[in-house]
Amino acid sequence: MGTKYIVNNLSGQTINNQQLQPYKVFTALLTQSGGKDYLNLSEGELTIGVTYLIYDLEGVVGADFTNVGAPNNNVGTYFVATGTTPIWGTNPLGFAILFYNEGAPVATVLENTIGNVWFTFGFAIQSDNLFNTAKTFLNTFNFFNNGNDTVSILTANIDDKTFSYIGYDIFDLQGVPTFFTNLPIEIRVYN
Helix, strand or coil, X not given: CCCCCCCCCCXXXXXXXXXXXXXXXXXXXXXXXXXXXXEEECCCCCCCCCEEEEEECCCCECCECHHHCCCCCCCCCEEECCCCCCECCECCCCCCEEEEEXXXXXXXXXXXXXXXXXXXXXXXXXXXXXXXXXXXXXXXXXXXXXXXXXXXXXXXXXXXXXXXXXXXXXXXXXXXXXXXXXXXXXXXXXX
């Protein structure tokens, strides 16, 4: 008979004799191309990767945004769309309204085991209080921006009061803020 091995990670957790990661992770490619206008949407399709805010549901019956990435259907909830077709619901006097900022980064989410993470214009990564200053690691990268020779550098500051906000800046080699395409980002929150 073979020997059965159980491998423990830093927190001692195993599943099916396989080591669990000692952290939760959010990995994505971000693209930001300008603008800062807030727009609203009350019908039609969403754009995958865009951050939306559930702004108004007054009198609306049957609206559901959980099928497109929202963790719940509460007014004030931000989410990155993972699908295109929400259930808008019905209301003879009004509409469900989502807000979005056309200048906020659009995220191609590669992996997310952290939970609800979203992006706002002004270079902020936010969560439902899921970041912890003592246990959050933001992997920073140098990369070639938009296919040209400008290298941009990501720097971050984790807000130690709310545990929900990571601010960052993107600069070219001359120190000027710049737009970006497919910026790789990885956030780890250790157990």
